[in-house]
Amino acid sequence: MGLAFAPEQYQAQLDAKRQRLIELLAPFGAPAPEVFDSPREHFRLRAEFRLWYEQGVPHYAMFEQGDKRNPVLIDQLPIASQRINALMGPLLAACKADPQLGRKLFQVEFLTTLSGQALVTLCYHRPIDEQWDAAASQLAAQLDIRLIGRSRGRKRVLGDDHITETLQVDGRDWHYQQVEGGFTQPNGEVNRKMLGWALDVVGDNPQQDLLELYCGNGNFTLPLSTRFRRVLATELAKRSVQSAQANLAMNAVDNVTLVRLASEEVTQALTGVREFRRLQGIDLSGFEFGTVFVDPPRAGLDPATLELVRGYPRILYISCNPETLAANLAELHSTHRISRCALFDQFPYTHHMESGVLLERR
Incomplete structure (x- = not known):
């Protein structure tokens, strides 16, 4: 990704994605998708480059997918x-x-x-030490950046290992710690639109609680917390949990209970199959979940989680893989109908697309 850049073709590509989503959701009687486009250029907030040396001189290099032998040397990247x-x-x-x-x-x-x-990370095929620190500190000050050095078994951090993103959603600024090596949404403007859509479709639920699976660093958790009485948010990755905790504190959000559990473990806990030490002191029976929110990995929801979410009146599902979304919807269609759906163009100039659906019990 990154080498294909044709702004003149953007609208046609977006229209093709919209049509593809319509066709995938047609068996489930979905309404026409709302479409949220991307800036045509300078939309990607993170990038990774290999260095390619010619006669000892380094150049930034990218490669076509599946080809690691023929570099495309670049000095700028329009996306x-x-x-x-x-x-x-x-x-x-x-x-x-x-x-x-x-x-x-x-x-x-x-x-x-x-x-x-x-934040910039420099990766080396040699050990780095205090001498590197001195040179890197000067560079960081010169360019006004956070800088990290990595070599085998070593990580040298100058200052913080994170930066802070600020997104305005529904008139409020939300601040997010973004850690080096952790997952973040690559397209900030589309992410902001995605968060706004999620708030719009859930509405205000002051007497109900939200169950969120795969919460990551709290990207959705923070704004969604304003629309529910309480939120039980779950995530398995330690680094994401740590960032989510920091983000909740930074934004003074006090109605979210964050638990480090996999989705299968959440199912076991909520159905009483198994008790978890990490849930000690948390009264699951005190929650009144009216909505469950899922943003699963590309593989979609596993069978046990599908059965869990089927038990709630509303399911808000954000998907990075429309094929697995369609497969999951085929299972949920007997109990829930799609009342809203959307296409979020996180990845222009590629076939990838992010989508969202709100399912309501029939």
Whole structure:
């Protein structure tokens, strides 16, 4: 991804995605999808480049999918954020000029925010030490970035290992810690639209609670917390749980209970099949879940989780894989109908698409 860039073809590609989603959802009587487009350029907030050396001189390189032998050498990337593009030249020049920064450097990773913060990770095929720290500190100050160095078995962090994104959703600013190496939504503007749509479709539920599976760093959890009495949010990945906890505290959200459990374990806990030490002190029977929100990995929902979510009046489902979404909907169609659906163009110029559906009990 990243080498295909044809703004003149964007609308036709978006129309094709919309038609594909319509066809996938047609068996379930879905309404016409709401479509949320992307900026045509500078939409991607993170990027990763290998370095390719020609006569000892490094260049940023990308590769077509499945081809690691024929690099495409670049100095700018139109789909990447303006901040990434502004940093690419000065960063590489500094690495060329200083052996402490450039020697055996093989990969550069950029993470940026809509608000202009940037974290850069430099990856090496050699050990790095205090001498690297001194040179890297000067570079970080010069470019106003957070900088991390990685080599086998070593990670050197200058300052923080995260940056803070700020997204305005429904008139409120939400702040998110984004950690190096952790998952973040790559298209900030489309993510903001996606959060706004989720708030719109759930409405206000002051007497009900929300069950959220796969909450990640709390991307949806934070704004959705304003629409429910309480939220029980679950996530398995330790790093994501830590970021979610930090984000809840940073935004002064106090009605969310966050638990580190896999979706299958949540099913076991809520159905009384098994007790978990991590749930000690949490009264599951005190929750009144009217809505369950899921944003699963590409494989979709497993059979046990499908049966769990079927038991709730409303299911809000965000999907990064329309095929597995359709397969899950085939299972849920007997008990729930689609009342709203949407297409979010997180990945322009590719076949990938993010979609969302609100299911309500028949």
